[in-house]
Amino acid sequence: MADGSIGLWTVPLAVLGGAIRVSTPFLFVSLGECITERSGRINLGLEGTLVMGAMSAYGISYLSGSPWLGVLAAGITGALLGALHAGICSLPRVNDVAVGIALMLFGTGLAFYLGKPLIEPTAPRLPAIDFGWWSDIPQVRAALRVNVLFLIGVALAPVLYWAFRTTRWGLLIRTAGESSDAARAMGHSVLLIRLRATMVGGFLAGIGGSFLSLFYPGSWNEGLSSGQGITAVALVIFARWDPLLCLWASLAFGGAAALGPALQSVGVTSGYHLFNAAPYILTLAIMIITCSPKRTLTGAPAELSITR
Amino acid sequence: MTTETADSAAAVGTVAPAADPGFLQRHGSTIEYVLIPGAAVVGALAVFGVFVMLFGKNPLDLYFYMYQGAFGTWFSWQNTLTRAAPLILTALCTALPAQLGMVIIGGEGALLMGALSATSAALALQGLPPLVIQIAMVCAGVIGGGLWIMLSGALRQYRGVNETISSLLLVYIALAILNHLVEGAMRDPASLNKPSTREIGAANMIGTIPGTDVHWGLVFGLIAAIAAYILIYHTVFGFAARVAGGNIRAAKIVGLGVTKLILTICFLAGGAAGLAGMVEVAAVQGRTNANLAAGYGFTGILVAFLARQNPLAIIPVAILLGGISASGGLLQRRLGLPDASVLVLQGIIFVFVLASDALYGRIGFLKGKS
Numbered sequence: 001m002a003d004g005s006i007g008l009w010t011v012p013l014a015v016l017g018g019a020i021r022v023s024t025p026f027l028f029v030s031l032g033e034c035i036t037e038r039s040g041r042i043n044l045g046l047e048g049t050l051v052m053g054a055m056s057a058y059g060i061s062y063l064s065g066s067p068w069l070g071v072l073a074a075g076i077t078g079a080l081l082g083a084l085h086a087g088i089c090s091l092p093r094v095n096d097v098a099v100g101i102a103l104m105l106f107g108t109g110l111a112f113y114l115g116k117p118l119i120e121p122t123a124p125r126l127p128a129i130d131f132g133w134w135s136d137i138p139q140v141r142a143a144l145r146v147n148v149l150f151l152i153g154v155a156l157a158p159v160l161y162w163a164f165r166t167t168r169w170g171l172l173i174r175t176a177g178e179s180s181d182a183a184r185a186m187g188h189s190v191l192l193i194r195l196r197a198t199m200v201g202g203f204l205a206g207i208g209g210s211f212l213s214l215f216y217p218g219s220w221n222e223g224l225s226s227g228q229g230i231t232a233v234a235l236v237i238f239a240r241w242d243p244l245l246c247l248w249a250s251l252a253f254g255g256a257a258a259l260g261p262a263l264q265s266v267g268v269t270s271g272y273h274l275f276n277a278a279p280y281i282l283t284l285a286i287m288i289i290t291c292s293p294k295r296t297l298t299g300a301p302a303e304l305s306i307t308r
Numbered sequence: 309m310t311t312e313t314a315d316s317a318a319a320v321g322t323v324a325p326a327a328d329p330g331f332l333q334r335h336g337s338t339i340e341y342v343l344i345p346g347a348a349v350v351g352a353l354a355v356f357g358v359f360v361m362l363f364g365k366n367p368l369d370l371y372f373y374m375y376q377g378a379f380g381t382w383f384s385w386q387n388t389l390t391r392a393a394p395l396i397l398t399a400l401c402t403a404l405p406a407q408l409g410m411v412i413i414g415g416e417g418a419l420l421m422g423a424l425s426a427t428s429a430a431l432a433l434q435g436l437p438p439l440v441i442q443i444a445m446v447c448a449g450v451i452g453g454g455l456w457i458m459l460s461g462a463l464r465q466y467r468g469v470n471e472t473i474s475s476l477l478l479v480y481i482a483l484a485i486l487n488h489l490v491e492g493a494m495r496d497p498a499s500l501n502k503p504s505t506r507e508i509g510a511a512n513m514i515g516t517i518p519g520t521d522v523h524w525g526l527v528f529g530l531i532a533a534i535a536a537y538i539l540i541y542h543t544v545f546g547f548a549a550r551v552a553g554g555n556i557r558a559a560k561i562v563g564l565g566v567t568k569l570i571l572t573i574c575f576l577a578g579g580a581a582g583l584a585g586m587v588e589v590a591a592v593q594g595r596t597n598a599n600l601a602a603g604y605g606f607t608g609i610l611v612a613f614l615a616r617q618n619p620l621a622i623i624p625v626a627i628l629l630g631g632i633s634a635s636g637g638l639l640q641r642r643l644g645l646p647d648a649s650v651l652v653l654q655g656i657i658f659v660f661v662l663a664s665d666a667l668y669g670r671i672g673f674l675k676g677k678s
Contacts (some may be wrong), residue, residue, distance in 0.1 A: 044472070048655075088659065091666035097411050097472055099662050102608060106655025112648030234473045254479075270492065277484030280477045283336045293468035 010139055011262045017143030018258015019251045020150060021216045025050060025225075026250040027076075027153040028208030029232035031160060034243055036082075037236055038164065039197035040177035040190075042305030043085050043306060044100025046205040047229030048107020049078045053209025055111040055118065058220040062123035069147070070123070071210045078206020079199045086198040090191045118220045126215045138283060147215045149207065152180035153247075157205075160243035173197050177301030205229065227280065234283045238290050240299035257283050325518045340668055341621075349628070350662040352657040359652065373642050377635030382636060385581045386521045390592075391625075392630030393522075394419070396529030396609025397584035400536050400649075401457065404577040405471070407540055409553040414460060414475025415581040416605025417482035418453035419587040422582025423589045424486055425452025427596040428494070430508035430589075441512045445586050453582015456482065456574040460600050461574030466568050483538055483601055490597055503550060504597035525587030529626070532580050536619035570675055581605060607633065610658050621627075628640065629654070 029046050036043045043049075057061035061070030085103055089096045124160065129151075132144030153225050164170040175183045176193040212228075213220045239245035260275030291297065331341065357367030378388050401415035433441050438461035456478060463469040486628035487504075489495075496506040511514050514524045540546035548571050559566055588600055615621035636650040 010430055079347035084659075088663045091663055093668070094665050098613060099659070101411075102613075102655065102662055103473075105610065105651065108650025109648055109653075109655045113646050113652045116646040116648070126327045159672060172401055195543055200362065227476070230476050234477065235469070237473070271488065273487040273491070277481050280480045280484075284463075284474060284477050284481070287469045287474065288463060288467050291468040291470075293464075293466060 001173050005054045008266060010266050011259075013139050013143050014226075014262030014265065015255045016141075017260050018262065019138040019255035020143070020146055021254065022257045023148055024147065024150045024153055024215075025208040025228050026235060027150070027157070027247060028211070029205045029229055030152065030235045030239065030250055031156055031243055032078075032204030032208070033066045033202070033233050034160065034201075034239070034246055035237045036194075036201035037216065037304055038177045038199045038301055039173045040180060040301050041086070041089060041194050041195045041198060041200055042100065042304060043082065043103075044097060044233060045081065045085055045103030046100075046201070046231065046233060047109060047225065047227065048104040048111070049081045049202050049205040049207040050107075050212070050229040051225050052081060053078050053206030054224050055115040055209075055211030055220060056206070058123050058213040059115070059118050061125075061179035061214055062118065062121050064287045065124055067126045067214050068123050070214055071126070071207055073209035074206040075203040076206070078202035078204070078209070080200025080202070081206075082199040083195065083216040085202070086191075086195040089191070089198075090195070090285025099271055112222050114219055115222070119222075122219075124215070125218050126211075128215070142152045147211065149211050149215065153250075157243045157247035159261040164243070174301070177303050180303055205232075208232075223308060231279055231283050234287060237297070238286045240297065241301065242299060253279050253282065328428055331672070339618060340519050340671065341618075341672065343671075344664045344667050345616065345661055346484050349614075349657055352653065352660040354454045355656050355660075356653045359564075359656075360643075360645065363645075365645065370639070370644060370645075372544070373638050374632070374635040377638030378631030384631075384638075387634040388631040389520075389522045389526050390630075391500040392626040393525035393529045394555040394584035394588060394604040395582045395608055395611050395626035395630055396533050396622055397525075398588070398605045399611035399626055400532060400608075400619060401453075401577045401581035401605070402609050402612035403575050403615065403617040403622060404536060404540070404580070404618055405457075405461070406612065407546070407549045407553050409462070409556070410458060410570070410574075411463065411472045412460060412475045412574070412577060413472055413609050414457060414478050414605070415584075415602065417475065417479035417606045418456045418578040418581035419454040419605050420479075420482040420587070420600055421585070422449035422453035422579075423585030423596050423600050424591050425582065426450055426586035427505050427508060430512055431494075433543075434509065435461075438512045442514055442590065445508075445590055446583065449582045449586025449589075450579035451582070453585060454577075454579035456579025457581070458571055458575040461570045465570050479605065486596065486600070487598060492535055494596070496595070499597070500601075502641060504595045506591065507595045510594075512590070513594060514587070516591075519623055523587070523591035525584075525591050528583055528587055530623065532583065534669050536576070536580070540619060545572075581608070584608075607654060609627075610654055612662075613658065614661050 011057045029050060033046055033231040038288060057074035060073035061067045067098050081103060085099055086095055088099050126147055128145040128147050129232035131146050132141035135141055164174060172188060172193055182192040212224050233250045238244060241247045256278040259274055263275055265270055316565040351644045359369060360370050361367050377384055379385055397421060398582050401413055424450035429444045430441050433444055457475065460475040462477060463474050464471040480643055489603050490501045493505050494505045503669055510586040548564045552564055552566050552569050555565060557646040584604060585600065588595055593599060607629055611622055615625040632653060633650050636647055639645045639649055
């Protein structure tokens with residue numbers, strides 16, 4: 001089959017490819033945020049963490065020549081930003097939503113500042129696994145080039161689901177999120193639990209950022225993330241704080257985000273920008289459908305300020 | 309510069325007791341509102357100084373050029389005030405809903421929608437007298453921005469959608485709509501490299517305050533901030549809003565129309581940011597294009613928090629932050645710092661200001677008999 005002869009099939013294929021490729025940052029950020037929010041705190045700063053992760057991953061990969069070292073650096077950067085968030089939030093009378101906004105601005109600013117010298121050079125990228133080897137069609141092969149991080153993310157979702165239900169750590173996080181008094185009565189420090197949950201959340205969000213700069217789109221520039229972090233935070237809300245639903249929602253988002261470029265590739269150029277905004281419109285639409293002013297959301301951690 | 313804030317705060321703290329020993333205790337909370345954010349800004353500047361020191365720059369040079377670029381000359385003052393104008397308006401977009409306990413961070417989106425509406429109005433009315441067009445632009449800008457944030461308020465009230473997240477999502481949607489129209493239906497065929505709408509016409513621009521290079525947008529901002537202050541602190545409506553912000557159940561029990569309060573306040577908040585968009589079109593850009601998304605909406609959030617959501621305090625804080633962004637160019641030229649250094653400093657200030665919330669009511673010498 002010759003190149004381009006598959007016609008309109010390009011669109012669903014590109015959406016499928018997008019669901020796999022574009023969804024990875026959504027997946028990591030939403031799983032990270034899921035852990036943080038289950039502990040009773042919301043970190044809106046993951047947008048900044050994502051960008052910082054992307055920048056540090058690219059920088060370390062460029063300097064060391066190893067993209068995996070870059071991924072690790074992104075995770076550590078994210079964990080440090082998470083620790084900063086948790087540290088400030090543990091002061092009395094400090095609002096976690098506001099701190100998140102501040103860290104969103106701080107993280108993006110710092111990443112742009114430190115990332116200035118990184119716009120030019122090319123860093124080693126993460127390898128991909130070719131799942132499309134059986135096909136002759138280049139579009140199919142392109143859609144099925146899957147990054148290892150995506151597979152890790154997919155595996156992480158059921159692991160987290162299981163961990164929240166059965167492990168000691170999962171129960172502690174949920175206790176802190178449902179009733180900080182209960183956690184305190186059991187002799188645990190709520191602040192410490194939340195610190196760890198926010199750091200793990202930041203670690204995952206940082207790794208999500210490393211995917212942006214080291215695989216897709218695969219370079220560092222200042223327009224790399226436009227709201228993926230905040231979309232992922234919203235995604236956690238309508239995934240009902242359930243890691244498995246986070247996975248499905250991320251896939252849907254990746255597909256929606258790939259719709260604009262896919263339609264452009266078959267010649268539908270009008271409305272390009274509107275299709276690019278599809279993930280945000282989708283988020284808003286789903287929030288409008290699933291939220292209700294009458295009751296708090298099912299599955300919402302009771303200590304969470306944002307669902308009041 | 310910031311040292312001024314700290315100096316004036318220190319002056320209040322040191323001079324006053326001689327005149328009246330009880331002064332500190334009686335005005336403790338007011339002094340706190342100046343002293344604590346001032347100290348937070350000074351702390352943030354110190355941390356930023358250490359930060360640039362790590363890159364081999366002299367922090368004293370940094371402070372000197374920041375002062376020069378922000379307030380050192382008449383030219384820099386005018387630059388600062390020009391940037392402060394939209395900041396006052398976008399800060400109101402966060403500060404007004406904050407009276408109701410809402411955290412709206414979508415000022416940037418309202419600014420873009422205001423700019424788009426104002427431009428549409430001007431282009432539709434071409435040929436009419438400039439004053440008519442300018443008034444129409446103000447109305448269109450306020451309505452465009454106002455409805456945009458009112459949407460967030462309505463979603464919160466009728467559907468329980470969190471307003472922080474919805475308002476931020478609406479920023480990206482507004483940007484997409486703007487790009488869509490600017491590159492499509494409203495595009496000026498003559499704008500090749502930078503897709504833009506047609507120009508609103510030089511005669512319809514609002515111009516500058518006589519004797520300065522500062523445009524009239526600053527006056528719009530001052531009027532809006534003072535009006536917001538009067539509305540919140542000296543009217544029944546504002547009192548009702550603050551009651552609802554303090555305790556929404558109490559407000560419902562005494563029969564306040566909470567829905568009406570939320571929608572009105574959100575409309576006014578968005579209207580202020582929309583006016584900022586109108587000002588940027590009618591005084592600076594002359595047309596609508598992607599340049600308008602310059603981040604005034606996001607800096608406005610910081611201004612509102614630094615001013616502790618007080619509409620009057622927003623004015624000096626907006627001038628301070630306008631000064632910081634005005635000094636960015638000089639820092640780039642003289643010290644070779646990247647343009648993002650202003651963003652880093654803003655982020656550090658924001659973090660310090662929020663962390664300083666923990667200090668209220670804990671400063672020993674301000675307590676005493678209450």
